[in-house]
Amino acid sequence: MKIAILSRNKKLYSTRRLIEAADSRGHETRVIDTLKCYMDITSTKPAIYYKGDRLDGYDAVIPRIGASVTFYGMAVLRQFEMMGVYPANESVAIGRSRDKLRAQQLLARAGVGLPVTGFAHSPDDTKALIKLVGGAPLVIKLLEGTQGRGVVLAETYKAGESVIDAFKELNANFLVQEFVKEAGGADIRCFVIGGRVVSAMMRQAKEGEFRSNLHRGGTASVIKLTAKERATAVKAAKVMGLNVAGVDIVRGKEGPLVLEVNSSPGLEGIEQATEKDIAGMIIENIEKNAKPHRTRTRGKG
Ligand code: ADP
Numbered sequence: 156m157k158i159a160i161l162s163r164n165k166k167l168y169s170t171r172r173l174i175e176a177a178d179s180r181g182h183e184t185r186v187i188d189t190l191k192c193y194m195d196i197t198s199t200k201p202a203i204y205y206k207g208d209r210l211d212g213y214d215a216v217i218p219r220i221g222a223s224v225t226f227y228g229m230a231v232l233r234q235f236e237m238m239g240v241y242p243a244n245e246s247v248a249i250g251r252s253r254d255k256l257r258a259q260q261l262l263a264r265a266g267v268g269l270p271v272t273g274f275a276h277s278p279d280d281t282k283a284l285i286k287l288v289g290g291a292p293l294v295i296k297l298l299e300g301t302q303g304r305g306v307v308l309a310e311t312y313k314a315g316e317s318v319i320d321a322f323k324e325l326n327a328n329f330l331v332q333e334f335v336k337e338a339g340g341a342d343i344r345c346f347v348i349g350g351r352v353v354s355a356m357m358r359q360a361k362e363g364e365f366r367s368n369l370h371r372g373g374t375a376s377v378i379k380l381t382a383k384e385r386a387t388a389v390k391a392a393k394v395m396g397l398n399v400a401g402v403d404i405v406r407g408k409e410g411p412l413v414l415e416v417n418s419s420p421g422l423e424g425i426e427q428a429t430e431k432d433i434a435g436m437i438i439e440n441i442e443k444n445a446k447p448h449r450t451r452t453r454g455k456g
């Protein structure tokens with residue numbers, strides 16, 4: 156197969172591993188720097204150009220779209236979809252997962268366990284909003300934050316009120332969430348490929364930190380999931396429509412609560428913690444499913 160990898164940097168661990176895994180299975184890959192593509196969207200034959208070439212004959216595309224390039228990256232991916240190229244994750248599914256509010260609403264509708272979450276716009280709802288999530292301590296999250304940036308723990312009511320008011324003043328979109336204390340600064344990253352959890356790790360935040368992101372100094376270890384956790388992760392990925400997903404779960408008092416679903420989950424932490432060939436499994440999943448014009452969410456919002 157001829158596989159395009161949409162990534163801004165071919166030296167990134169995840170990108171390198173995907174190239175390696177595809178190579179070793181006899182596929183041809185090309186890393187396409189998302190922001191350097193340009194597209195012909197007017198013609199009846201949609202096309203993408205890159206470094207003077209017209210990108211033709213690709214069987215599959217693996218989107219590794221960073222949060223900062225979501226808008227343009229999704230447009231490039233849509234263009235691939237219009238050209239009939241099979242996407243490892245579809246643009247619509249990525250869009251759903253990138254917007255934390257939209258993702259939460261979809262997951263809630265499907266009955267997936269979530270921390271109590273509130274969202275508001277007008278400046279005079281702060282008190283009611285804090286009450287809705289059970290008061291302090293509470294977590295405040297920017298809607299498009301990632302890697303733990305933009306997630307704040309307000310330990311007191313006053314702190315919560317100040318942060319919420321400050322975010323409103325900046326016209327930032329954010330949600331307010333119950334702080335799941337019993338998680339103890341740990342969360343579980345479930346790696347889902349093709350409707351199955353293929354690997355999972357527990358991430359523990361460093362001392363004095365509640366965010367367990369590896370980018371924030373968290374440490375990873377292997378973990379055995381309960382059947383409920385496994386089913387929750389699979390369902391969350393399915394609701395988002397993602398073939399490849401990193402579902403983050405915390406252990407709440409009454410069971411698993413989904414924090415977020417990542418559409419370009421990093422491979423480094425999970426491969427190192429679990430010693431599994433996740434990149435290989437992603438390529439295998441593409442081998443199984445790639446057919447021309449297979450985008451299921453075509454024309455959907
Ligand atoms: P990001 O997209 O920045 O990773 P997350 O929603 O995943 O944002 O939050 C980052 C980390 O903060 C999580 O991995 C988790 O450890 C911690 N965290 C987030 N929300 C909560 C919460 N409601 N209760 C307890 N811990 C949380």
Ligand code: MG
Pocket residue numbers: 302303368403415
């Ligand atoms: Mg996260």
